[in-house]
Amino acid sequence: MAQTAWPQRGIRLIVPFSPGGSVDIMGRIMAAALSERLGQPVQVENRSGANGAVGGQLVAQSASDGHALLFSASLQTLAKLVMRSPGYDPLTELAPIARVGEGPVVMAIHKDRPQRTLAEVIEAARAKPEDWSFGVGSLGAAGHLATIDVIRTIGKDITVVPYRGTTPALADLMGGRIGAHIDPAPAMLPHVRGGNLRGIVITASERSPLAPDLPTTAEAGSPGLNIRSWWGIWAPAGLAAEAKQKVEQATAAALADPAIRSRIADSGAVPGFMGNADFAAFIRQDYARAEELFRIGRVQPE
Numbered sequence: 001m002a003q004t005a006w007p008q009r010g011i012r013l014i015v016p017f018s019p020g021g022s023v024d025i026m027g028r029i030m031a032a033a034l035s036e037r038l039g040q041p042v043q044v045e046n047r048s049g050a051n052g053a054v055g056g057q058l059v060a061q062s063a064s065d066g067h068a069l070l071f072s073a074s075l076q077t078l079a080k081l082v083m084r085s086p087g088y089d090p091l092t093e094l095a096p097i098a099r100v101g102e103g104p105v106v107m108a109i110h111k112d113r114p115q116r117t118l119a120e121v122i123e124a125a126r127a128k129p130e131d132w133s134f135g136v137g138s139l140g141a142a143g144h145l146a147t148i149d150v151i152r153t154i155g156k157d158i159t160v161v162p163y164r165g166t167t168p169a170l171a172d173l174m175g176g177r178i179g180a181h182i183d184p185a186p187a188m189l190p191h192v193r194g195g196n197l198r199g200i201v202i203t204a205s206e207r208s209p210l211a212p213d214l215p216t217t218a219e220a221g222s223p224g225l226n227i228r229s230w231w232g233i234w235a236p237a238g239l240a241a242e243a244k245q246k247v248e249q250a251t252a253a254a255l256a257d258p259a260i261r262s263r264i265a266d267s268g269a270v271p272g273f274m275g276n277a278d279f280a281a282f283i284r285q286d287y288a289r290a291e292e293l294f295r296i297g298r299v300q301p302e
Contacts, residue, residue: 016055021166033254066243103269142229185268
């Protein structure tokens with residue numbers, strides 16, 4: 001990696017959501033890991049807004065020299081499904097470099113609500129749907145897709161409250177201003193473990209050691225609710241093959257490091273490298289699944 005000029009200076013790693021959410025948590029882990037392996041500082045910049053489109057557009061319009069990269073989650077590719085005018089096309093103006101891992105989502109409610117199981121939440125929401133607004137940190141995110149699925153199960157008209165990221169949604173949930181929230185484990189589990197929220201269910205195949213009392217969706221009687229988030233790195237389209245290869249190789253090396261894998265696992269996510277070709281194919285499949293869920297949930301671009 002040290003044989004050619006790139007990178008010539010520090011790298012901006014744009015995280016298109018506010019600090020404290022799952023994208024920010026994972027992005028900071030990977031920024032430190034990439035900095036060590038690329039030999040230049042990799043600095044996280046939070047550029048939130050427009051459901052990730054502000055940061056995504058910034059990177060898409062940056063010089064394709066590899067000194068501005070995007071770290072985001074599954075929803076980044078869905079901009080045209082959730083916004084009428086996102087300002088750019090993430091499928092053509094961003095080049096996928098590597099997927100770094102995935103993670104289950106967690107449903108939580110206010111700690112003082114009486115419900116303790118998914119069945120009890122569904123029953124209560126059917127009885128009084130006006131008491132059960134669901135917060136959504138980002139339209140199109142894994143938590144939003146899971147929310148669509150849960151509301152479909154409830155079978156009532158439940159209000160969905162959109163937020164500009166996970167952090168303000170969690171603040172309103174802890175303040176009792178919304179009824180429930182579903183978001184990736186890295187952002188949710190610290191609050192569940194700390195007693196600030198009551199965890200209801202996690203979309204994992206096994207219980208998490210970070211919240212061993214939290215049942216899986218299968219244990220809760222909803223094995224079909226198995227939506228997960230994932231995280232990856234993108235560059236502006238047109239990035240030179242050499243720079244793309246270096247970032248891909250640095251990401252693979254980072255995710256092979258037991259210390260970094262442990263940090264990711266401790267956050268509630270599952271590390272797992274996927275190179276650019278496989279990542280691009282994966283994105284196409286994931287987009288098709290989300291498109292179908294939006295059709296079922298009658299979600300229209302806003």
